Each structure stands twice: as structure tokens, then as C-alpha cells.
Amino acid sequence: MTNPPDEPWRRFKGLRPLSTFVHLDTAAAGRSSRQTLTAVAGYAERESVTGAYVAAAQAGPVLAAGRSALGELLGVEAGGIAFVESATAALGVLLRAWPLMAGSTVAVLPSEWGPALDAFADRGLRIATLAVDGSGLIDLDALRQFVAMTPPAFVHLNLVASHRPLVQPVAAAAGICHEAGVPVWVDAAQGLGHVDAACDADAIYATSRKWLCGPRGVGVIAVASSWWRRLRPRASEMDRDLLAPGESPVLLLESHEAHIAGRIGLCAAVAEHVALGPAQVRSRLAAVGRLTREALADVPGWEVVEAPEGSAGGCAITALRPAAGQKVAAVRALLLAEHQIVTTAAVTARAPREMKEPYLRISPHVDVTPEDLAMLRRALPSS
Numbered sequence: 001m002t003n004p005p006d007e008p009w010r011r012f013k014g015l016r017p018l019s020t021f022v023h024l025d026t027a028a029a030g031r032s033s034r035q036t037l038t039a040v041a042g043y044a045e046r047e048s049v050t051g052a053y054v055a056a057a058q059a060g061p062v063l064a065a066g067r068s069a070l071g072e073l074l075g076v077e078a079g080g081i082a083f084v085e086s087a088t089a090a091l092g093v094l095l096r097a098w099p100l101m102a103g104s105t106v107a108v109l110p111s112e113w114g115p116a117l118d119a120f121a122d123r124g125l126r127i128a129t130l131a132v133d134g135s136g137l138i139d140l141d142a143l144r145q146f147v148a149m150t151p152p153a154f155v156h157l158n159l160v161a162s163h164r165p166l167v168q169p170v171a172a173a174a175g176i177c178h179e180a181g182v183p184v185w186v187d188a189a190q191g192l193g194h195v196d197a198a199c200d201a202d203a204i205y206a207t208s209r210k211w212l213c214g215p216r217g218v219g220v221i222a223v224a225s226s227w228w229r230r231l232r233p234r235a236s237e238m239d240r241d242l243l244a245p246g247e248s249p250v251l252l253l254e255s256h257e258a259h260i261a262g263r264i265g266l267c268a269a270v271a272e273h274v275a276l277g278p279a280q281v282r283s284r285l286a287a288v289g290r291l292t293r294e295a296l297a298d299v300p301g302w303e304v305v306e307a308p309e310g311s312a313g314g315c316a317i318t319a320l321r322p323a324a325g326q327k328v329a330a331v332r333a334l335l336l337a338e339h340q341i342v343t344t345a346a347v348t349a350r351a352p353r354e355m356k357e358p359y360l361r362i363s364p365h366v367d368v369t370p371e372d373l374a375m376l377r378r379a380l381p382s383s
């Protein structure tokens with residue numbers, strides 16, 4: 001596998017704790033670097049030394065730098081960033097705070113993340129399905145017509161799908177929706193740190209632990225400035241009192257009681273990502289995806305699910321379809337127990353409107369080697 005220069009990617013591995021596992025599971029959770037782990041532990045100790053609230057106040061500049069960097073990556077001003085606990089929590093917060101009428105419609109794609117469909121139904125929203133081409137990419141002409149004729153309360157798009165390599169052209173879709181005055185929310189749980197996520201969304205949210213390799217238990221919401229004053233955060237009077245004059249009301253979306261050490265760890269992970277170069281990481285991950293699919297192309301008993309190479313660019317997620325009746329959950333367990341290879345058994349509930357059967361998901365980060373992929377190839381049972 002060549003993608004010169006190789007050095008930053010070797011360094012990426014070297015910055016992490018030594019491991020005998022072959023990690024091909026970034027779409028579930030990336031491996032944090034020592035620096036990130038130290039930031040989390042160091043901050044936790046600081047809470048014990050100074051008192052937790054004093055430590056939080058002292059960490060203000062670190063958190064502010066993290067908000068700015070995340071704002072850059074997500075295409076919003078730093079004041080539009082709120083830290084929450086996960087991408088799921090972010091969606092819940094947005095659904096509560098956005099000025100939505102009862103019975104409003106949200107428009108989604110067939111590849112929509114299953115738990116998001118449940119969250120929309122719980123909020124009492126009607127769900128409309130947007131048209132796609134044969135590969136599952138959004139049909140932009142059909143979208144233009146749809147939002148002009150039957151504008152929904154908002155369009156919700158997954159920047160990168162969870163279960164297969166599918167990157168939606170969300171910036172183009174946002175442009176079309178905005179012409180019709182329809183807001184766009186983007187689920188960037190699989191997109192942040194992986195593909196370009198600055199897409200002019202009205203709201204975009206993600207999680208720390210996947211492609212950015214931050215800690216678990218932290219998520220992020222980014223809201224475009226035109227919406228800041230229209231949100232209705234469910235914050236207590238006490239929390240509202242804590243908001244300094246001039247501070248963005250988006251901060252009221254944050255949970256007041258939180259694992260601040262995790263947020264500090266995310267800020268460290270984002271700083272590392274920025275130091276590596278987000279554009280370089282994106283192009284390396286696109287190459288990693290292509291090379292993974294090539295390496296597994298003709299592995300007996302498995303079919304590589306095709307990756308549409310549209311305008312949206314590359315993706316480091318690979319999905320393998322069991323072609324000989326293998327049980328994906330059992331294969332995932334076997335790879336882990338006998339070969340120390342970490343993968344995901346992607347069940348159909350991830351994308352219930354599209355998936356017909358479970359896939360084995362392979363999602364290496366930038367440091368994957370040809371040897372790792374060859375080892376996976378040898379370990380995959382053909383029947």
C-alpha cells in the first residue's frame with residue numbers, strides 16, 4: 001500500500017498505546033493517542049486537585065480552542081458549537097430545541113441511520129423518503145422538485161452511512177434546500193474527521209470517538225448562526241443565569257453536568273487531527289478505502305459491497321456481504337477471538353429501510369498496512 005509520504009501515518013500508529021490487535025473498526029470507535037489519553041487523565045486529576053468547577057473554569061481556553069477547531073471542521077462559527085454526550089444525544093437535543101410544529105415532516109434517504117428514524121417517530125414527525133440513484137446517492141434533481149413542491153420542516157442527511165461506503169453530496173443538497181427555504185440537518189457521526197464535513201448545514205452533529213479518535217461519551221452539535229436565536233433550549237433558569245452576557249445561546253444545548261475530561265480529550269484529539277492536516281487525512285482515508293476494497297475484492301465466500309465514487313469522494317468504510325451463508329456475528333467473534341482482528345457485525349437495524357442482510361464492516365484508519373489486510377483476508381472463513 002503506497003501513499004507517499006508514509007511517515008505521518010506510521011507516526012499515527014506510534015502515537016497510540018502498543019497493541020497486538022489489528023484494529024479495523026474506526027467506524028465503531030477509533031484508537032485514542034497517548035496524548036489524548038493523557039489529556040483526559042490529566043484533567044481528571046486537576047478536578048481532584050483544584051475542585052471540579054475551578055478546573056472547568058481554568059480549562060476555558062482549551063475548550064474555546066476546541067470549539068474553534070470543531071467549528072472550522074463543521075463549517076460553523078465557534079459560538080455555534082455545543083458539547084453533548086454522543087451523536088444520539090445531539091439529535092435528541094436538536095429535536096427538542098428546534099422550533100418544530102407537531103406533525104411536521106422530516107425528509108430522509110433510504111440509507112438513514114435506524115435509531116434516527118426512531119427518534120423522529122418519537123418526536124411525532126412524519127417521515128418522507130427522498131429519491132436516490134441506483135447506488136443510494138441522493139438524486140439532486142428530484143430533491144429540487146421535492147423541496148419546491150412539498151417543503152418538509154427539514155431534510156436530514158447522513159454525511160457518511162454507517163453500514164457501507166456511501167458519502168452523500170450534502171453541500172450540494174444543502175444549497176438546493178436553501179433555495180427553497182428548507183433547513184438541512186446533517187448526521188456527521190461517520191463523517192467528521194473522515195470526509196469534508198463543512199457543508200453549510202443548518203445543524204450538523206457528530207461524535208468524538210470514531211474518526212477523530214477522541215474519547216467515548218462525547219458528542220458535538222454545530223448550529224448555523226442564523227438559527228441561534230430561534231432555538232428553544234430546554235435549559236433551567238439556573239443554567240440561563242450562568243450564561244455570560246453576549247455568550248451564544250447554543251451553549252444552553254449543552255448538558256450542565258458533564259464529563260468535562262472527555263471534552264478536554266476531544267479537544268486534544270481535534271488538535272492532533274488539525275496538526276496531521278484534515279485534507280491529508282481525508283485523502284489518505286479515501287485511499288485506505290479503495291485499497292481495502294481492492295485487497296478483499298475476490299476473497300472466497302465474500303462480496304465487497306460496491307462504493308459509489310460520485311462527486312462526494314472516497315470513504316474508508318468497506319462492507320463485506322457473506323456470499324456463502326456465513327453468520328456475520330459469528331465471523332466477527334471468530335476474527336476477534338482467534339486472530340485479534342477487530343471489526344463490526346453491522347446488523348440491518350442500522351439502516352432498516354435499505355439493508356436486507358447483515359454485513360461485516362471493515363473500517364481501518366490511516367495507519368492500516370497491507371499486512372493487516374492480508375491477515376484479514378486469510379482469516380475470513382469462506383463458508
Ligand SMILES: Cc1ncc(COP(=O)(O)O)c(C=O)c1O
Pocket residue numbers: 027028085086087088089113158160161162187189190206207219
Ligand atoms: C451514521 C451514524 N449516526 C449516528 C450514530 C450514533 O452515534 P453515537 O453512538 O455517538 O450516538 C452512529 C453510530 O455508529 C452512526 O454510525
